[in-house]
Amino acid sequence: MALISESWPVAHVANAHARPGAPIGPRQLAVLNAEAFSDAWREITSWPGYAPTPLRRLDGLAAAAGVGRLWYKDESGRFGLGSFKALGGAYAVLRLLTGELSRHGHAGVTAADLLAGRHREAVAEITVTCATDGNHGRSVAWGAQQFGCRCIIYIHATVSEARRDAIARYGAEVIRVAGTYDDAVRQAARDAEAEGRFVVSDTSYPGYTEVPRDVMQGYTVMVEEALRQLPADEPPTHIFIQGGVGGLAAAVCAHFWLRTGGQRPWLVVVEPDQAACLFESARAGEPTVVHGGLDTIMAGLACGEVSLLAWEVLDEGADDFLTVPDGAAEECMRLLADGVGGDAPVVAGESAVAGLAGTLLALARPELAAALGLGPGSRVLLFGSEGDTDPELYARIVGRSAAAVRRAA
Numbered sequence: 480m481a482l483i484s485e486s487w488p489v490a491h492v493a494n495a496h497a498r499p500g501a502p503i504g505p506r507q508l509a510v511l512n513a514e515a516f517s518d519a520w521r522e523i524t525s526w527p528g529y530a531p532t533p534l535r536r537l538d539g540l541a542a543a544a545g546v547g548r549l550w551y552k553d554e555s556g557r558f559g560l561g562s563f564k565a566l567g568g569a570y571a572v573l574r575l576l577t578g579e580l581s582r583h584g585h586a587g588v589t590a591a592d593l594l595a596g597r598h599r600e601a602v603a604e605i606t607v608t609c610a611t612d613g614n615h616g617r618s619v620a621w622g623a624q625q626f627g628c629r630c631i632i633y634i635h636a637t638v639s640e641a642r643r644d645a646i647a648r649y650g651a652e653v654i655r656v657a658g659t660y661d662d663a664v665r666q667a668a669r670d671a672e673a674e675g676r677f678v679v680s681d682t683s684y685p686g687y688t689e690v691p692r693d694v695m696q697g698y699t700v701m702v703e704e705a706l707r708q709l710p711a712d713e714p715p716t717h718i719f720i721q722g723g724v725g726g727l728a729a730a731v732c733a734h735f736w737l738r739t740g741g742q743r744p745w746l747v748v749v750e751p752d753q754a755a756c757l758f759e760s761a762r763a764g765e766p767t768v769v770h771g772g773l774d775t776i777m778a779g780l781a782c783g784e785v786s787l788l789a790w791e792v793l794d795e796g797a798d799d800f801l802t803v804p805d806g807a808a809e810e811c812m813r814l815l816a817d818g819v820g821g822d823a824p825v826v827a828g829e830s831a832v833a834g835l836a837g838t839l840l841a842l843a844r845p846e847l848a849a850a851l852g853l854g855p856g857s858r859v860l861l862f863g864s865e866g867d868t869d870p871e872l873y874a875r876i877v878g879r880s881a882a883a884v885r886r887a888a
Contacts (some may be wrong), residue, residue: 482543482819483810483836485843490752490802491807492762493850497798499745503736507792511696511733519696520703522590523570532557532701534708539820541859544842547859548713551815551835552705553840555826555866556871560617562779562828562865563680563701563727568618569625570697571690572607576626579605579677593626602627606676609633610663612778613642613868614830615681615694620651622679631676635663638778641869659773661783682724683788691726698730705860706738715744715860717853719834722750722800723756723780725789731862732796744860745852749837751775752802756785757793761800766790776805776872779830779865799851805829807836809876816877816884823888825880826867828873835861 480782498504523529533553541549554563573590580588585598594601606629609619616632623630630651634643635658647653656666664682671678683691709715718735720728728748735743748757754773760766769783811832815825827835838859841847848854867873867881 481843482540482814483807483839487804487807487840488752488846489837489840489844490758491847491850492758492800494761494797494799496795498795499740499798502740503672503733504795507733507796508813510692510788510791511699511730511737513737514853515696516699516703516734516737519570520571520700523566523697523700526590527594528558531704531708535706535823535825537819537822539818539822540814543819545838545855546853547855548858550709550715550860551825552701552860552862553825554701554831554862554864558621560621561868562614562713563698563862564614564618565621566700567681567694567697567726568609568615568679568756570694571620571787572619572622572628573626574693575607575677575679575690576602576605576628591628596627599627603629605629606631606674607679608633608667608671608676609624609679609681610660610667611646612638612660612781613645614779616651617649619679620646620649622748623651624649633663633667634661635773637781638873639869640653641871642778645868658667659783660781682782682784682786683725685787688788691786692761695726695730695788698727699734701862702731702734706735710862714742714860715738717745717747717851717857717859719747719749719838719859720866721780721833722748722755722829724782724784724786725757725793726786727862727864728757728797729786729789729792733792736796746796747799747801747837747851748793748797749801749803749833751777751780751833752804754781754783755802756783758802759783759799760790761797777808777830778831778869780833801837801841803833803836803840807840808832811835811839812873813877825863825865826873827863828868828882829876831863831865
């Protein structure tokens with residue numbers, strides 16, 4: 480019996496520019512590198528409430544799927560925000576604030592200083608802003624609240640009220656605009672320029688790269704945790720990772736590349752079929768914009784424009800790109816919530832399961848599995864990027880609340 484419906488459509492493109500077996504190059508090191516990682520690791524691991532998130536070994540699901548190992552890095556509890564985004568947005572807020580204070584004569588300011596309320600008046604004069612589909616904005620708002628600056632977050636038309644309220648709970652002003660995530664990005668940038676605000680975006684574009692680089696560097700803390708948690712004698716052969724603008728995928732790709740060199744795992748990027756800007760960019764051989772409504776339940780991946788910094792990594796670092804439909808994501812959410820073959824139930828949000836959906840749909844297609852090198856000996860690493868960040872939607876899809884799923888664990 481199939482784990483999920485094998486009739487769901489899946490599209491595949493192999494990356495013609497990929498460099499399997501090659502060491503990480505200067506193009507990628509200009510984006511993410513060991514020195515910047517060390518700064519992020521030292522800083523984030525010192526924050527109150529920091530703890531590594533669990534790496535769950537799903538032996539029952541691996542056996543049922545026909546692979547040797549399946550690991551799931553569960554980000555649902557990260558800093559109480561429910562997603563890996565807590566690492567990136569808040570870290571970028573801190574870097575921006577300390578940089579601005581340094582430019583105004585307050586050199587050497589630390590997170591501890593800001594958390595203690597030092598430089599309170601100067602920090603309160605600074606306003607950070609961004610566009611979000613939910614999780615990044617929550618992290619930026621949390622970081623602003625922690626470190627004492629003002630925050631204005633833009634959301635687009637289809638962001639749920641639950642996600643809006645979750646951002647507002649951290650003291651941010653939330654503004655809803657018409658259109659898609661990319662429209663909200665542009666509105667936030669225009670208003671920031673007019674009002675003297677500082678954009679803390681997780682996507683980069685011409686002339687705006689420094690802050691998104693900090694966001695991505697924050698994500699590498701999660702990747703390093705996974706590397707330390709994995710058994711040394713069973714490294715992953717494959718990583719199936721969510722797309723979006725590409726920041727998460729690039730952070731995972733670059734850090735594994737940096738740490739494991741030419742022995743890095745086969746990296747497959749998975750996106751919703753209605754919002755596949757990375758897939759289309761790989762097919763075209765250059766960053767390509769996807770137009771339309773970007774209508775997908777995988778809200779964190781509903782992006783039509785590639786982050787240019789992320790593309791610098793993925794253009795040569797990602798091996799393959801897949802697209803999957805919403806229905807497959809919904810089935811994977813229920814699959815993890817139920818547990819398979821003795822696995823403990825896992826709460827996984829809509830965007831968290833794209834990688835799993837790609838894995839299972841590829842395994843159900845012998846030709847695609849062969850093209851991706853997937854088989855009984857494969858060891859697959861997944862990054863569960865969020866929990867029930869929209870509790871009502873989660874309960875509607877899974878059939879019960881996240882709390883009920885956790886009680887069964």
